[in-house]
Amino acid sequence: MIVIRVTPAAGLRQAFAAWAVQQRPKVRTVSSRSFAVPPKLFTALPEELLLGSYVDGHPYVPVPPEEEPEAPAVLPERECSGRCTGHLPDLPAEAYPPDAVLLDLVGAEAEPPHPPPADEPDSAPADTDPGTPGTACPEPECGRTFDTARGLATHARAHAKAAS
Incomplete structure (x- = not known):
């Protein structure tokens, strides 16, 4: 005990x-x-x-009398002016350091934050993943078509070896 x-x-x-x-x-x-x-x-x-x-x-060391902790500073509550949206305003790009990585916090129904540049197509080809079967991939030098981008890339290396 x-x-x-x-x-x-x-x-x-x-x-x-x-x-x-x-x-x-x-x-x-x-x-x-x-x-x-x-x-x-x-x-x-x-x-x-x-x-x-x-x-x-x-x-024995006596316990000091309890002191009232200092109350934290509290801002007075204010009435909403009606302009409140619950979101912070956007900051200009100059507000961020040059090496800052901006986070894209976009809801599911919102538009993408960065539309593709005008000189690029709106959507990537469906056959961008090597080895994905799908549309035919024509080879520009000899015109042969391949079922996958991977097959086309392998064939293109053969042309590059033949040229060197």
Whole structure:
């Protein structure tokens, strides 16, 4: 059983002993001047009985009175002017450092944030993944068609080797 050994100050021994015998179970003595106080009872022990005492061989340090924590600064609530949308305004590009990576936070129903440049087609060909079967891929040099972009790329390397 874990106990806390309390040696009360000489002038408080009788008062401490009176408190100890009133507890259920009674607080036992460890020596002629020390008591074995269970942890649950130690927290209920009146602090005036501990002043000047030794607790587990160390002088008892009184708990300072609780100070009111400083209240955090709170801005006063304001009425909404009606212009509130719940979204922050967009920042100009100059507001970001040159190496900043902008995040695209776009909803599912919104338009893509960056439309493709005018000189590129609106959509990529369906056969961009090597090895994906689908539309035929004609080879520009000899006109042969391939089922996949991967097959076309392999054949193009043959033309490049023949040219070198």
